Amino acid sequence: MIIRLIIFAVVFYVGLKLYGLYRQRKLEHEEQRNKVNHHEGGKxxxxxxxxxxxxxxxxxxxxxxxxxxxxxxxxxxxxxxxxxxxx
Ligand SMILES: [Zn+2]
Known part of the structure; x- marks a missing residue:
């Protein structure tokens, strides 16, 4: 029973980490796109x-x-x- 709990916890933790990485990547991507836009039409x-x-x-x-x-x-x-x- 405890092993099941640990496995569940690990899966949950890994999933959370992956989700965080995915979000970070998306944010960085958007930031880069914004930067390019600013350089083009930046006032x-x-x-x-x-x-x-x-x-x-x-x-x-x-x-x-x-x-x-x-x-x-x-x-x-x-x-x-x-x-x-x-x-
Ligand atoms: Zn000033």
Missing amino acids: MVRCRWCDVHVPEEEALRDQAQWFCSSAHRDRFLQEQQDKDGTP
């Missing part, structure tokens, strides 16, 4: 705060402005607020 945008160029899909957008990170977006917005004089 670069400039961070409004530090002038660094970043791919559009990695950049953050706030209205018409682009930012390389949320930190820079927040800083830019903060400065805008300071200029306006609104608290």
Whole structure:
């Protein structure tokens, strides 16, 4: 009875591992395809705060402005607020 349980556990474990491998492969494949697409039609945008160029899909957008990170977006917005004089 215990041997049966062990065999069942091993089969279950192997199946789970195979399924994980299969999923990983699929994900990697899709990632590669996405990368190729980005290289073909990838658009670069400039961070409004530090002038660094970043791919559009990695950049953050706030209205018409682009930012390389949320930190820079927040800083830019903060400065805008300071200029306006609104608290
Ligand atoms: Zn930036």
